[in-house]
Amino acid sequence: xxxxxxxxxxxxxxxxxxxxxxxxxxxxxxxxxxxxxxxxxxxxxxxxxxxxxxxxxxxxxxxxxxxxxxxxxxxxxxxxxxxxxxxxxxxxxxxxxxxxxxxxxxxxxxxxxxxxxxxxxxxxxxxxxxxxxxxxxxxxxxxxxxxxxxxxxxxxxxxxxxxxxxxxxxxxxxxxxxxxxxxxxxxxxxxxxxxxxxxxxxxxxxxxxxxxxxxxxxxxxxxxxxxxxxxxxxxxxxxxxxxxxxxxxxxxxxxxxxxxxxxxxxxxxxxxxxxxxxxxxxxxxxxxxxxxxxxxxxxxxxxxxxxxxxxxxxxxxxxxxxxxxxxxxxxxxxxxxx
Amino acid sequence: xxxxxxxxxxxxxxxxxxxxxxxxxxxxxxxxxxxxxxxxxxxxxxxxxxxxxxxxxxxxxxxxxxxxxxxxxxxxxxxxxxxxxxxxxxxxxxxxxxxxxxxxxxxxxxxxxxxxxxxxxxxxxxxxxxxxxxxxxxxxxxxxxxxxxxxxxxxxxxxxxxxxxxxxxxxxxxxxxxxxxxxxxxxxxxxxxxxxxxxxxxxxxxxxxxxxxxxxxxxxxxxxxxxxxxxxxxxxxxxxxxxxxxxxxxxxxxxxxxxxxxxxxxxxxxxxxxxxxxxxxxxxxxxxxxxxxxxxxxxxxxxxxxxxxxxxxxxxxxxxxxxxxxxxxxxxxxxxxx
DNA sequence: CTGAAAGCGCTTACAG
DNA sequence: CTGAAAGCGCTTACAG
Numbered sequence: 001x002x003x004x005x006x007x008x009x010x011x012x013x014x015x016x017x018x019x020x021x022x023x024x025x026x027x028x029x030x031x032x033x034x035x036x037x038x039x040x041x042x043x044x045x046x047x048x049x050x051x052x053x054x055x056x057x058x059x060x061x062x063x064x065x066x067x068x069x070x071x072x073x074x075x076x077x078x079x080x081x082x083x084x085x086x087x088x089x090x091x092x093x094x095x096x097x098x099x100x101x102x103x104x105x106x107x108x109x110x111x112x113x114x115x116x117x118x119x120x121x122x123x124x125x126x127x128x129x130x131x132x133x134x135x136x137x138x139x140x141x142x143x144x145x146x147x148x149x150x151x152x153x154x155x156x157x158x159x160x161x162x163x164x165x166x167x168x169x170x171x172x173x174x175x176x177x178x179x180x181x182x183x184x185x186x187x188x189x190x191x192x193x194x195x196x197x198x199x200x201x202x203x204x205x206x207x208x209x210x211x212x213x214x215x216x217x218x219x220x221x222x223x224x225x226x227x228x229x230x231x232x233x234x235x236x237x238x239x240x241x242x243x244x245x246x247x248x249x250x251x252x253x254x255x256x257x258x259x260x261x262x263x264x265x266x267x268x269x270x271x272x273x274x275x276x277x278x279x280x281x282x283x284x285x286x287x288x289x290x291x292x293x294x295x296x297x298x299x300x301x302x303x304x305x306x307x308x309x310x311x312x313x314x315x316x317x318x319x320x321x322x323x324x325x326x327x328x329x330x331x332x333x334x335x336x337x338x
Numbered sequence: 339x340x341x342x343x344x345x346x347x348x349x350x351x352x353x354x355x356x357x358x359x360x361x362x363x364x365x366x367x368x369x370x371x372x373x374x375x376x377x378x379x380x381x382x383x384x385x386x387x388x389x390x391x392x393x394x395x396x397x398x399x400x401x402x403x404x405x406x407x408x409x410x411x412x413x414x415x416x417x418x419x420x421x422x423x424x425x426x427x428x429x430x431x432x433x434x435x436x437x438x439x440x441x442x443x444x445x446x447x448x449x450x451x452x453x454x455x456x457x458x459x460x461x462x463x464x465x466x467x468x469x470x471x472x473x474x475x476x477x478x479x480x481x482x483x484x485x486x487x488x489x490x491x492x493x494x495x496x497x498x499x500x501x502x503x504x505x506x507x508x509x510x511x512x513x514x515x516x517x518x519x520x521x522x523x524x525x526x527x528x529x530x531x532x533x534x535x536x537x538x539x540x541x542x543x544x545x546x547x548x549x550x551x552x553x554x555x556x557x558x559x560x561x562x563x564x565x566x567x568x569x570x571x572x573x574x575x576x577x578x579x580x581x582x583x584x585x586x587x588x589x590x591x592x593x594x595x596x597x598x599x600x601x602x603x604x605x606x607x608x609x610x611x612x613x614x615x616x617x618x619x620x621x622x623x624x625x626x627x628x629x630x631x632x633x634x635x636x637x638x639x640x641x642x643x644x645x646x647x648x649x650x651x652x653x654x655x656x657x658x659x660x661x662x663x664x665x666x667x668x669x670x671x672x673x674x675x676x
Numbered sequence: 677c678t679g680a681a682a683g684c685g686c687t688t689a690c691a692g
Numbered sequence: 693c694t695g696a697a698a699g700c701g702c703t704t705a706c707a708g
Binding site (some may be wrong): 013014015016017028029030031034053055056057058059116 | 693694695696697699700701702
Binding site (some may be wrong): 049052072073074077081095096098252286 | 387390397426431
C-alpha cells in the first residue's frame with residue numbers, strides 16, 4: 001500500500017502539502033507546478049487515502065447503520081435501496097444490521113456506535129416492539145432516525161403519509177359503491193397502523209358511513225396476520241363487501257385465506273392494500289394498491305440523519321412527494337351501492 | 339469518549355497492561371488483583387475500544403462488503419441474512435453494496451478495498467454481466483468470493499447444487515407422467531442457468547425422453563423474462579404439458595402470463611420452479627418449488643471469505659446441506675402418461 | 677509481573 | 693508558498 005509519505009517523496013514535497021492538495025483545502029496556497037507534481041505522483045502511485053488513519057484523526061467513521069427487522073421483506077428492501085443511494089451521495093457507507101441489535105441483551109448497536117464504527121443509526125423497529133423507548137438505551141448523543149414512525153418526542157423520525165394512504169384506499173372503495181368496509185390493520189401500538197386506521201375512519205366519517213368494530217382487526221403486517229384476520233372476519237358474519245388492508249404482505253395472506261375459504265375476490269370481497277411492492281403485481285388476482293414512496297422514505301431518512309449528525313436538532317419529516325397513489329388492478333369491483 | 343489511557347490511570351497501571359488484559363493475550367502474566375483492577379476500571383468507565391485506532395494499528399477493518407444486483411429480490415435478501423449472520427459470528431460487520439460498484443466507471447468497490455474500509459468482498463454478479471472477469475479489475479490480492487457461480491478459475495466461489503435442483507424438478511414431472519417438458523431457463527452465460535439446464539437434460543436423458551429445443555428458452559430470472567418465455571412457448575405450438583422454471587421470480591411471470599392467455603395451471607400446464615422464497619407460497623395457485631439452501635449459501639460464503647482472508651488459497655464450495663428439496667404445492671398435476 | 681516507547685497513516689495548527 | 697511536529701487511540705516488541 002502506498003502512503004501519503006510515498007507520494008510526498010516522489011513529488012519532492014512534504015506530506016502536509018500532499019494532504020492539503022488532496023483535501024482541496026481552500027485556504028491553501030501552492031504553486032501550480034507543485035500541485036501538478038503532487039497530482040502526478042498520486043496518479044503514478046495509484047494512491048488512495050487510508051481510511052483508518054483518516055477516521056482516527058477526524059473522529060468520524062463515514063458509515064451509518066441501517067437496522068431492519070427483516071431484509072426478506074420487499075418493503076424494507078426498497079427502503080434500503082433509498083438509504084444506500086442517499087448515503088452514498090453524502091459519502092457515507094451503509095452497514096446492514098438487524099433491529100434486534102438494539103436489544104440490551106444483544107448490544108451490538110450500542111457497541112458499533114461507541115467503537116466509532118458508525119456515525120449514526122437508521123432504525124426500523126419490529127412491529128411487536130413495545131415502543132421507541134428502546135432507543136433511549138443507546139449511548140447518549142448517538143444520532144439516530146426512526147423510519148416509519150410519526151412524531152416520537154426524543155428522536156428524529158421520517159415516515160410517509162400513512163393517514164392519507166388509508167384514507168385514499170377507503171375513499172376509493174366508497175366511490176365504488178361499498179359501504180360495508182373492514183380494516184385489516186397492523187398492531188395498534190405502531191405508529192403507521194394508527195395513522196392508516198385514522199385515514200380509514202376519516203374517510204368513512206366523511207362519507208357518513210358507520211364503522212363496525214367487528215370488521216376491524218389489528219393483527220400485524222405479515223401474511224400469517226392477513227390469514228388470521230380473514231379467519232376472524234369470516235367467523236363473525238356478515239362479511240363486509242370490501243376490506244382495506246394496511247400492508248401488502250398481509251394482503252397476500254388475505255388473498256390466500258379467501259381462496260382457501262372459496263370466497264372469490266373481487267366478486268364477493270374487494271381488497272385494496274397499502275404498499276405497492278412487486279408482489280402486488282404477482283398475486284392472482286393482482287392487488288389493487290396504494291403506492292407510497294418507500295424508496296424516497298429511505299433516501300430521506302439518510303438525508304435527515306446526515307443533518308442530525310451535522311448538529312441540527314431532531315426533526316420529524318413526512319415524505320409526501322410523490323403523494324400516495326392508487327394503482328387499480330384486479331382486486332376491486334363495484335359495491336352494492338354503486 | 340473514554341480511552342485506554344483513562345482506564346489505565348484509574349486502574350493505576352500502564353496502557354500496555356490494559357490493552358493486553360482486554361485482548362486476552364495468552365502470553366501475558368499479570369497478578370490477579372491487577373487484572374481485577376483493570377476489569378473494574380473498564381466497567382466503571384464503560385470503556386469500548388476505539389475501532390479506528392485498532393484498525394490503523396492492526397491494518398484490518400473487520401468489515402466485508404456484500405455486493406448484490408438488487409436487494410429487492412427475495413433470493414438475495416435471504417442470502418444477505420446468511421452472510422450477515424455468519425460474518426457477525428466471525429466479528430465481521432457487513433457493508434451493503436450493489437454489484438455495479440465493480441464497474442470500472444464506478445470504481446466504488448476498488449476504492450473501498452484500497453482505502454482499507456473492507457477486508458474482502460462477497461459478490462453476486464448481475465445476470466446480464468458478461469462474466470466474472472470483472473473481478474480481475476479489482477486491486478490484486480483483494481480477497482473475494484463469488485456466490486451463485488461454479489468454478490471460475492481465478493477466484494473462490496460458492497454455489498448450491500443447481501444441477502441437482504434442475505434434475506429434481508424435472509424428475510418430479512416425469513414421475514407425474516409428463517414427457518413434454520419445457521425449460522424456462524436463465525441466461526446461457528450464467529453458471530447457475532447452465533447447471534440447472536444440465537440437470538434438466540440429464541433427467542430427460544435418464545428417462546429416455548427426447549428434448550425439444552423449441553421448448554427451451556433462456557431469457558433470464560425476472561418476472562418479465564418469465565412472461566416473455568411463456569409468450570414464446572405459446573407462439574410455437576404445441577405447448578408442452580409441463581415446464582421447469584429456473585427461478586421463482588420468472589415462475590411468477592409465467593403464471594401471470596398463463597393467466598392472461600387463459601391457460602390454466604396446473605390443468606393445462608404444470609409448473610415446477612427452482613427456489614422456494616415466500617412468494618412461491620403466495621401466488622395463485624401456489625408454486626410447486628425446489629427449495630435450495632439460500633440462507634446457508636450466504637452463510638457459507640462469509641465463512642469461505644474469512645478463510646480466504648486468513649490466507650487459505652482459493653476454493654470452490656458446493657453448499658449441499660440441506661440438499662435440494664421438492665416442495666409440492668398447487669402448480670403440478672398428473673401428465674398424459676401417468 | 678509491568679512500563680516506556682515506537683509507530684500504524686492521517687490532518688492541521690503553527691512557524692517561517 | 694512550504695515544512696516540521698504533534699497527536700488521534702491503539703498494539704506490541706523490548707527492556708527491566
